[in-house]
Amino acid sequence: xxxxxxxxxxxxxxxxxxxxxxxxxxxxxxxxxxxxxxxxxxxxxxxxxxxxxxxxxxxxxxxxxxxxxxxxxxxxxxxxxxxxxxxxxxxxxxxxxxxxxxxxxxxxxxxxxxxxxxxxxxxxxxxxxxxxxxxxxxxxxxxxxxxxxxxxxxxxxxxxxxxxxxxxxxxxxxxxxxxxxxxxxxxxxxxxxxxxxxxxxxxxxxxxxxxxxxxxxxxxxxxxxxxxxxxxxxxxxxxxxxxxxxxxxxxxxxxxxxxxxxxxxxxxxxxxxxxxxxxxxxxxxxxxxxxxxxxxxxxxxxxxxxxxxxxxxxxxxxxxxxxxxxxxxxxxxxxxxxxxxxxxxxxxxxxxxxxxxxxxxxxxxxxxxxxxxxxxxxxxxxxxxxxxxxxxxxxxxxxxxxxxxxxxxxxxxxxxxxxxxxxxxxxxxxxxxxxxxxxxxxxxxxxxxxxxxxxxxxxxxxxxxxxxxxxxxxxxxxxxxxxxxxxxxxxxxxxxxxxxxxxxxxxxxxxxxxxxxxxxxxxxxxxxxxxxxxxxxxxxxxxxxxxxxxxxxxxxxxxxxxxxxxxxxxxxxxxxxxxxx
Amino acid sequence: xxxxxxxxxxxxxxxxxxxxxxxxxxxxxxxxxxxxxxxxxxxxxxxxxxxxxxxxxxxxxxxxxxxxxxxxxxxxxxxxxxxxxxxxxxxxxxxxxxxxxxxxxxxxxxxxxxxxxxxxxxxxxxxxxxxxxxxxxxxxxxxxxxxxxxxxxxxxxxxxxxxxxxxxxxxxxxxxxxxxxxxxxxxxxxxxxxxxxxxxxxxxxxxxxxxxxxxxxxxxxxxxxxxxxxxxxxxxxxxxxxxxxxxxxxxxxxxxxxxxxxx
Numbered sequence: 001x002x003x004x005x006x007x008x009x010x011x012x013x014x015x016x017x018x019x020x021x022x023x024x025x026x027x028x029x030x031x032x033x034x035x036x037x038x039x040x041x042x043x044x045x046x047x048x049x050x051x052x053x054x055x056x057x058x059x060x061x062x063x064x065x066x067x068x069x070x071x072x073x074x075x076x077x078x079x080x081x082x083x084x085x086x087x088x089x090x091x092x093x094x095x096x097x098x099x100x101x102x103x104x105x106x107x108x109x110x111x112x113x114x115x116x117x118x119x120x121x122x123x124x125x126x127x128x129x130x131x132x133x134x135x136x137x138x139x140x141x142x143x144x145x146x147x148x149x150x151x152x153x154x155x156x157x158x159x160x161x162x163x164x165x166x167x168x169x170x171x172x173x174x175x176x177x178x179x180x181x182x183x184x185x186x187x188x189x190x191x192x193x194x195x196x197x198x199x200x201x202x203x204x205x206x207x208x209x210x211x212x213x214x215x216x217x218x219x220x221x222x223x224x225x226x227x228x229x230x231x232x233x234x235x236x237x238x239x240x241x242x243x244x245x246x247x248x249x250x251x252x253x254x255x256x257x258x259x260x261x262x263x264x265x266x267x268x269x270x271x272x273x274x275x276x277x278x279x280x281x282x283x284x285x286x287x288x289x290x291x292x293x294x295x296x297x298x299x300x301x302x303x304x305x306x307x308x309x310x311x312x313x314x315x316x317x318x319x320x321x322x323x324x325x326x327x328x329x330x331x332x333x334x335x336x337x338x339x340x341x342x343x344x345x346x347x348x349x350x351x352x353x354x355x356x357x358x359x360x361x362x363x364x365x366x367x368x369x370x371x372x373x374x375x376x377x378x379x380x381x382x383x384x385x386x387x388x389x390x391x392x393x394x395x396x397x398x399x400x401x402x403x404x405x406x407x408x409x410x411x412x413x414x415x416x417x418x419x420x421x422x423x424x425x426x427x428x429x430x431x432x433x434x435x436x437x438x439x440x441x442x443x444x445x446x447x448x449x450x451x452x453x454x455x456x457x458x459x460x461x462x463x464x465x466x467x468x469x470x471x472x473x474x475x476x477x478x479x480x481x482x483x484x485x486x487x488x489x490x491x492x493x494x495x496x497x498x499x500x501x502x503x504x505x506x507x508x509x510x511x512x513x514x515x516x517x518x519x520x521x522x523x524x525x526x527x528x529x530x531x532x533x534x535x536x537x538x539x540x541x542x543x544x545x546x547x548x549x550x551x552x553x554x555x556x557x558x559x560x561x562x563x564x565x566x567x568x569x570x571x572x573x574x575x576x577x578x579x580x581x
Numbered sequence: 582x583x584x585x586x587x588x589x590x591x592x593x594x595x596x597x598x599x600x601x602x603x604x605x606x607x608x609x610x611x612x613x614x615x616x617x618x619x620x621x622x623x624x625x626x627x628x629x630x631x632x633x634x635x636x637x638x639x640x641x642x643x644x645x646x647x648x649x650x651x652x653x654x655x656x657x658x659x660x661x662x663x664x665x666x667x668x669x670x671x672x673x674x675x676x677x678x679x680x681x682x683x684x685x686x687x688x689x690x691x692x693x694x695x696x697x698x699x700x701x702x703x704x705x706x707x708x709x710x711x712x713x714x715x716x717x718x719x720x721x722x723x724x725x726x727x728x729x730x731x732x733x734x735x736x737x738x739x740x741x742x743x744x745x746x747x748x749x750x751x752x753x754x755x756x757x758x759x760x761x762x763x764x765x766x767x768x769x770x771x772x773x774x775x776x777x778x779x780x781x782x783x784x785x786x787x788x789x790x791x792x793x794x795x796x797x798x799x800x801x802x803x804x805x806x807x808x809x810x811x812x813x814x815x816x817x818x819x820x821x822x823x824x825x826x827x828x829x830x831x832x833x834x835x836x837x838x839x840x841x842x843x844x
Binding site for chain 1: 620635636639672719750780799800801802818
């Protein structure tokens with residue numbers, strides 16, 4: 001049995017100071033680090049273990065010690081005289097204990113572990129690797145605790161490692177430190193435990209022969225005492241919002257995705273092997289079955305992975321579901337080292353997948369433009385509202401209806417005043433339809449906005465963008481117009497004034513301003529007229545004039561639309577006559 | 582994995598008493614590659630797989646770690662370690678009885694002033710230099726202040742389960758740590774459950790988190806802490822981009838812990 005010398009311990013502690021991952025172990029100052037036989041241990045399989053359990057444990061110990069200068073050897077010698085304190089290292093079922101444990105008899109003077117027993121307590125232990133992630137459950141093995149996973153964890157204890165609670169790791173909750181391809185689960189030491197064993201006991205080879213990278217959808221969750229607890233990763237959209245969960249597949253959430261959609265996968269990547277830093281590529285695949293392989297549809301790659309062996313690396317990866325994907329159930333997979341650049345000891349942990357239900361690509365109707373053919377209108381005037389409806393989605397849109405609205409502000413929605421509708425044909429992705437609708441301006445003056453909303457269609461991805469912005473219209477009467485016509489029938493004390501005027505729809509009042517000094521201090525009100533848009537002739541007799549006097553006169557109109565003043569006309573009354581003239 | 586190959590390998594290994602944990606270099610040879618597994622996928626497999634899809638949505642428990650810890654415990658106490666006593670069973674196996682004086686019951690009903698936790702392990706009876714260490718043991722020291730989540734199973738057939746430690750936190754100067762000295766950092770958030778718990782990136786250097794005794798024998802825990810930074814590839818999650826890591830000095834105090842537990 002070999003032990004660390006004090007010098008080795010100093011070296012070990014120096015390595016500790018560099019600090020690259022998170023693990024712990026127990027030491028004692030008796031000249032050597034706690035021995036654990038330098039990480040090489042031999043046990044007896046006892047006769048109360050089943051053959052399947054021994055097979056799984058052997059697999060577990062093999063995986064645990066793949067990469068470090070450690071080994072756990074198990075002799076199947078039919079040991080029937082087993083128990084703690086008998087001087088033999090044994091692995092056995094022990095129903096007098098409730099859980100699994102590594103039991104050590106440790107000599108504090110020599111720092112020698114004199115006996116190690118690995119006890120699997122009174123629980124439902126299951127074997128085989130055909131199971132969902134968690135709980136360990138399948139038609140083949142029922143449900144229980146995977147003895148393979150627990151054997152790795154307890155094996156870690158037996159060669160000296162403590163619990164760890166800060167990263168995704170096997171010395172936390174071992175039940176959900178797992179990945180899966182098809183229905184086959186894979187439990188291994190993981191990066192953190194491998195790193196701890198390599199740092200403590202050294203690498204297995206001097207040539208970095210034993211290499212391994214892995215990926216899983218599981219990741220660190222939160223505080224759980226001295227153990228880390230782990231959880232399923234999730235699928236999100238590119239905004240970080242979790243995609244809808246529409247069902248389950250063997251304990252995993254099934255996410256709803258849309259053909260053409262970009263989705264973000266949460267993944268945990270591990271460098272478990274001897275090589276301190278691995279450079280590798282990751283491929284992303286869409287598969288019709290749960291076994292992800294290079295034979296599936298390649299969605300993309302990430303060739304930028306450079307990973308030191310320290311602690312697991314939690315990342316997101318964004319991929320696009322192909323637009324032409326037929327609707328149905330699929331498996332969205334990540335395949336680390338999919339191009340086989342690394343000679344790995346196993347590829348059973350190179351896959352992780354999310355089950356997804358792919359929906360057909362969705363339409364997304366928008367009204368990117370709405371306007372009018374005339375932005376300045378008189379009350380009651382006819383005009384045309386114009387709009388363009390476009391399908392911005394990736395899928396076809398059924399026929400629908402466009403509704404025109406008049407609003408008192410620029411934001412158009414269905415609570416505004418409906419002024420017309422148009423039929424919209426079915427629109428292919430990316431296509432659009434222009435429409436126009438004859439409308440009439442309000443009968444009162446004011447400012448409004450004209451816009452349109454298209455009715456949503458089945459499967460539409462976004463229904464909050466179905467309305468246009470408003471196009472402003474101003475409804476107002478135009479100012480009246482007036483022309484002062486020549487004065488006629490000029491007499492000594494009276495004359496007939498003439499004007500041509502138009503009110504353009506608004507009630508208009510006609511005035512004649514007159515005087516003798518160009519100050520037009522006198523006004524004769526003709527009265528109001530209404531409401532045509534063609535000029536009319538008006539005349540009135542102005543009396544009270546003085547003979548032989550020159551007068552100026554001009555016509556003036558005033559309406560709700562404004563005012564206008566005609567040209568000045570000048571006339572002179574005849575000279576005064578004789579007596580009685 | 583090719584089951585027949587691994588069985589042959591294991592049987593050979595078992596019969597020869599070989600170290601089972603010795604894969605061949607580049608040991609993918611004894612397992613099926615994903616490509617081989619995929620190629621072997623049958624219509625029968627497809628039908629079986631299709632039957633496993635369900636419209637039923639799994640209800641995930643609220644990610645409320647304090648509530649989850651409390652739900653799996655019968656009693657949450659703050660206590661000091663009053664005494665430790667080693668009791669040997671008929672096989673001379675040691676069991677360490679740790680008696681705690683209760684300072685405060687944070688959750689549950691318990692009227693006595695003291696409670697005793699029994700754990701397997703301790704000084705060996707007839708070999709004074711030897712100790713029995715069990716992997717799931719919590720090491721307590723007299724006088725230390727603890728914050729314990731306990732399961733009470735007075736009728737359990739296992740002495741070690743009558744009062745079982747489900748979660749252990751250590752209290753040092755009024756602040757809460759794990760038993761390896763990492764501070765428990767509590768941060769209120771806008772997302773459910775309204776807070777986040779995490780461990781400090783460093784450890785309290787107090788010796789209680791590093792050293793422990795089994796009988797007269799002193800042991801030390803050696804820690805190696807993460808300093809990630811050379812990994813690259815993919816997109817980092819938002820929380821990984823935080824540049825400031827909480828230090829152990831920011832650990833929550835007992836009052837805040839109690840308030841968070843009972844909120």
